[in-house]
Amino acid sequence: MPFVKRDESGRIIALFREKETGAEEYLPPHHDDVRSFVGTATAGETRDTEAEFFRSDQTMIRVFEDLLDTLIDKKAVLLTDLPEPAQMKLLNRKRLRTELTRIGEILSDESDDIF
Secondary structure (H helix, E strand, O other): OOEEEEOOOOOEEEEEOOOEOOEOEEOOOOOHHHHHHHOOOOOOOOOOHHHHHHHHHHHHHHHHHHHHHHHHHOOOOOHHHOOHHHHHHHHHHHHHHHHHHHHHHHHHHHHHHHO
């Protein structure tokens, strides 16, 4: 998706999930013409929506991790309620986060001693 139907001037006038009569041209959803038709692009815009969406995923991972930690702390969910692969991934991230926090603390303590 989407297959597009264009008018005489080449502008998109309709989008379809499946090929339709007059709409045999396929364009990826992030194509400028499609985004312009659905109103998600502005003139001269060069946003990379897919990259922006990926970056959003990265920040949402932290939100979900914090949410899960809160639910576990409140005993609304037990870590053992989760499948073992999920438990291992969460424990590994918690270990990595702890290591990074320690490194940050060491660096900030050292810089405090300098001044």
